[in-house]
Amino acid sequence: MGSGKLEVERKFEAGPDVVLPDLAGIGGIVTVGDAVTHELDATYYDTPDLRLARARITLRRRTGGTDAGWHLKLPTAVAGSRREVHAPLGTRRTVVPRAVTEPVTAVLRGVKPEPVATLQTTRLVTDLLDAEGRVLAEVAADTVTGTAMAPDPGSPAEVTTWRELEVELVDGDPALLDAVSAVLTKAGIRPSDSPSKLSRVLAGRLAAVAPAPAAPPAPPAPQPAKGKKGRKRKGGKAVDTGPTAAEVVLGALRTQVEALQVADIGVRTGDPEGVHDLRVACRRLRSILAAFRPVLDRTATDPVRDELQWIGGQLSGARDGEVALEHLKSVVAAQSVELVRGPVAARLQQTEVADVERGRRAAIRALSDRRHMALLDSLDALLADPPLAEAAGEPARTVLGDAIKRAGKRLTAHIDEAREREAVDPGAHEDETEHALHEARKAAKRVRYTAEVAARVLGAPAEALVTCMKQVQDVLGEAQDTVVTRQWCLRLATAAVGAGEDTFTYGRLHGLEEARAEHADQAFWALEPTLRDAVRAAARA
Numbered sequence: 237m238g239s240g241k242l243e244v245e246r247k248f249e250a251g252p253d254v255v256l257p258d259l260a261g262i263g264g265i266v267t268v269g270d271a272v273t274h275e276l277d278a279t280y281y282d283t284p285d286l287r288l289a290r291a292r293i294t295l296r297r298r299t300g301g302t303d304a305g306w307h308l309k310l311p312t313a314v315a316g317s318r319r320e321v322h323a324p325l326g327t328r329r330t331v332v333p334r335a336v337t338e339p340v341t342a343v344l345r346g347v348k349p350e351p352v353a354t355l356q357t358t359r360l361v362t363d364l365l366d367a368e369g370r371v372l373a374e375v376a377a378d379t380v381t382g383t384a385m386a387p388d389p390g391s392p393a394e395v396t397t398w399r400e401l402e403v404e405l406v407d408g409d410p411a412l413l414d415a416v417s418a419v420l421t422k423a424g425i426r427p428s429d430s431p432s433k434l435s436r437v438l439a440g441r442l443a444a445v446a447p448a449p450a451a452p453p454a455p456p457a458p459q460p461a462k463g464k465k466g467r468k469r470k471g472g473k474a475v476d477t478g479p480t481a482a483e484v485v486l487g488a489l490r491t492q493v494e495a496l497q498v499a500d501i502g503v504r505t506g507d508p509e510g511v512h513d514l515r516v517a518c519r520r521l522r523s524i525l526a527a528f529r530p531v532l533d534r535t536a537t538d539p540v541r542d543e544l545q546w547i548g549g550q551l552s553g554a555r556d557g558e559v560a561l562e563h564l565k566s567v568v569a570a571q572s573v574e575l576v577r578g579p580v581a582a583r584l585q586q587t588e589v590a591d592v593e594r595g596r597r598a599a600i601r602a603l604s605d606r607r608h609m610a611l612l613d614s615l616d617a618l619l620a621d622p623p624l625a626e627a628a629g630e631p632a633r634t635v636l637g638d639a640i641k642r643a644g645k646r647l648t649a650h651i652d653e654a655r656e657r658e659a660v661d662p663g664a665h666e667d668e669t670e671h672a673l674h675e676a677r678k679a680a681k682r683v684r685y686t687a688e689v690a691a692r693v694l695g696a697p698a699e700a701l702v703t704c705m706k707q708v709q710d711v712l713g714e715a716q717d718t719v720v721t722r723q724w725c726l727r728l729a730t731a732a733v734g735a736g737e738d739t740f741t742y743g744r745l746h747g748l749e750e751a752r753a754e755h756a757d758q759a760f761w762a763l764e765p766t767l768r769d770a771v772r773a774a775a776r777a
Contacts, residue, residue, distance in 0.1 A: 245404035247428035263415035269363035281349035372408030382437035481635035482628035523685035536623035550602035561588040577738040636690035644771035650676035677712035697777040704770040715756035
């Protein structure tokens with residue numbers, strides 16, 4: 237992969253008479269440099285259906301300025317920032333380097349990007365410096381001529397011209413960006429509504445190919461006179477009080493499909509949280525498809541759930557070992573010197589490095605598998621032509637409450653099973669109790685994800701349920717983590733024996749993890765009455 241950086245910037249509209257206000261003295265800025273002019277020429281690449289632009293990704297070849305080359309700009313979870321991947325210009329103008337296409341393999345899916353637009357920009361760059369002469373940020377005043385290439389031979393090219401300002405952090409912090417933005421806004425320079433130059437140039441084509449977004453759920457509102465649940469009486473007739481179930485569910489699905497795509501890019505570009513984020517997106521999608529089977533036909537969605545489970549399983553080893561070993565390292569660091577016998581810290585560090593690399597390779601193999609690409613196609617098809625079921629057109633409030641009720645019953649059934657196991661003989665049925673609580677944890681995730689979908693319609697009760705389920709996940713997740721860490725303690729001890737090392741510390745770590753598991757179990761049973769109340773309250777909302 238090419239080199240990269242995180243770009244943090246703000247865009248502003250700039251009319252012909254805009255004058256940059258004095259920024260000296262703002263947020264640590266001591267001096268403002270002289271403006272330097274650059275002439276930039278860029279060709280943007282995308283697929284015929286603009287799948288990169290629709291995913292908020294830009295791919296370009298640019299000459300001129302200080303960073304000429306191939307640039308791939310990727311979305312991140314941080315508002316106002318994008319990850320950039322760079323590659324040299326090279327000698328072949330029309331052949332896109334693999335270094336800038338590999339991160340977006342799952343978006344392109346075998347389709348070769350081609351030129352879709354050109355931009356000619358006259359850029360005046362002004363440096364904002366601190367007392368030591370460090371460049372805290374750059375202000376770029378751009379005069380742009382953008383040409384959207386014709387999508388077919390019979391259509392004309394579209395030319396757009398405009399001016400804009402960009403403020404990009406260099407060595408400054410986000411507070412500086414806020415301070416400069418406030419001064420510009422006060423001077424009448426308004427923030428841009430366009431997320432990128434390319435989106436402005438391709439606005440017409442994007443409108444033609446982009447799917448219509450699902451209608452956002454209406455905020456919860458008091459309903460003084462109800463007829464059927466989820467409806468309000470007006471003039472003796474029942475009328476809908478908000479969005480349909482399909483609108484809410486499809487909106488949630490689209491959000492998670494986008495999150496899955498961003499996480500896929502994160503894994504491919506080495507984001508430490510990429511695997512975790514991808515697994516979470518898979519779990520959320522599986523939960524939504526399961527919880528809302530009355531809205532989306534399960535004969536179409538169950539195969540998709542199976543494939544989501546497959547990719548999540550392929551990635552589990554890449555994350556679980558890293559979390560377990562990192563935890564054990566912190567426990568060892570907190571021990572007294574006399575309790576750490578042998579090269580325990582070194583063995584943990586070496587094992588973690590090897591395990592992380594194995595996990596990274598396994599994750600890349602899984603994401604390169606044809607099954608993963610087919611899964612992404614299936615998710616796109618699901619959104620493009622939803623297999624609506626009987627409850628799809630019903631008011632969302634009714635369907636969401638019923639979904640929470642079903643998910644809550646599933647959760648309490650697993651909790652009841654765990655309680656029965658403990659009541660019989662805690663020692664004799666420890667593994668069975670552990671398994672039942674593990675299933676309860678997975679059920680709690682489904683309740684949480686279902687409540688997250690419902691929160692904007694059902695309001696405070698669903699939000700309270702989300703908060704409660706997070707607590708349940710934390711305590712039961714800690715208990716499950718100890719299962720993995722105890723397995724690692726045994727594996728590390730076995731390796732230490734083979735190397736002739738003292739194994740006392742690994743036994744101590746195992747005992748500490750057993751105590752952590754017991755503490756987590758106690759915390760869960762203390763929380764259990766609260767979670768039942770939260771489920772009932774949300775289901776009645």
